[in-house]
Amino acid sequence: xxxxxNSIPAAVADALCYLNGEYTPLRxxxxxxxxxxxxxxxxxxxxxxxxxxxxxxxxxxxxRLERSCAKVRITNPHDAPQWLERMRRLIAAQYxxxxxxxxxxxxxxxxxxxxxxxxxxKDLPPTVFMMASVMKPPTAEQRHAGVACITARDxxxxxxxxxxxxxxxxxxxxxxxxxxxxxxxxxLRDGFLTxxxxxxxxxxxxxxxIGPPKSEHVLEGVRFELLRELCEDEGxxxxxxxxxxxxxxxxxxxLLSSATKEILPVxxxxxxxxxxxxxxxKPGPVYxxxxxxxxxxxxxxxx
Numbered sequence: 001x002x003x004x005x006n007s008i009p010a011a012v013a014d015a016l017c018y019l020n021g022e023y024t025p026l027r028x029x030x031x032x033x034x035x036x037x038x039x040x041x042x043x044x045x046x047x048x049x050x051x052x053x054x055x056x057x058x059x060x061x062x063x064r065l066e067r068s069c070a071k072v073r074i075t076n077p078h079d080a081p082q083w084l085e086r087m088r089r090l091i092a093a094q095y096x097x098x099x100x101x102x103x104x105x106x107x108x109x110x111x112x113x114x115x116x117x118x119x120x121x122k123d124l125p126p127t128v129f130m131m132a133s134v135m136k137p138p139t140a141e142q143r144h145a146g147v148a149c150i151t152a153r154d155x156x157x158x159x160x161x162x163x164x165x166x167x168x169x170x171x172x173x174x175x176x177x178x179x180x181x182x183x184x185x186x187x188l189r190d191g192f193l194t195x196x197x198x199x200x201x202x203x204x205x206x207x208x209x210i211g212p213p214k215s216e217h218v219l220e221g222v223r224f225e226l227l228r229e230l231c232e233d234e235g236x237x238x239x240x241x242x243x244x245x246x247x248x249x250x251x252x253x254x255l256l257s258s259a260t261k262e263i264l265p266v267x268x269x270x271x272x273x274x275x276x277x278x279x280x281x282k283p284g285p286v287y288x289x290x291x292x293x294x295x296x297x298x299x300x301x302x303x
């Protein structure tokens with residue numbers, strides 16, 4: 001029975017997914033309407049990039065999932081070998097169906113199914129869902145020319161450090177940039193940079209890469225540690241500290257990072273060029289070095 005809307009491509013609807021111990025085509029997967037993920041957004045997720053059919057920074061993504069689980073009192077339903085075996089099966093199925101070697105694994109863990117009550121039920125079997133999709137990386141033009149972003153007040157909840165499926169605030173923030181024909185919404189809280197709707201944000205000043213400090217307002221992207229490693233390899237100064245709105249607007253370069261974007265240059269912010277002089281409004285040298293280093297890391301840090 002096909003109950004997915006016609007707007008869902010057949011290739012997506014037919015893709016194999018994992019749901020609570022079973023592998024099934026996505027069009028046949030069913031979750032109870034009493035699932036707390038559906039009723040409350042009471043769940044967590046991760047997105048793991050796949051290059052050449054190999055998982056990139058798998059251990060780091062799994063560690064972040066474990067941190068999120070602990071913060072919201074959901075027991076991680078699988079150990080690392082179990083997650084790895086299930087992901088690899090989905091990667092193989094997606095490759096067989098589409099021929100795509102670069103993919104994204106989306107996994108979601110909710111608290112499970114229970115009578116609707118705000119209080120967290122104890123000892124509830126979590127609902128576990130996972131799927132593999134074809135990766136859609138930034139275009140060559142976006143990498144060559146950079147992308148535009150806008151700024152907005154960070155109006156999301158206070159626990160941005162938890163990778164929660166409760167993403168309405170992020171959806172609203174991302175729609176603001178879409179309404180302006182921009183790639184992302186860069187958010188500020190009390191005059192200081194936090195992150196973007198679906199990306200971490202980095203400022204380059206005087207050749208150094210600077211990111212906001214780890215806090216409850218910022219999701220610790222897997223690329224935090226990766227970029228620190230790449231900066232060390234490249235001899236680029238790296239620090240995490242509060243970044244004021246003034247520093248954001250005066251940046252020599254501005255970068256986005258995420259599982260899908262990898263690292264991407266922002267060349268216009270609120271309609272104004274990022275940077276100054278001849279490099280104003282163009283991708284800068286720190287981006288170029290980090291992008292090349294990132295490509296090398298993909299080949300050496302995948303399993």
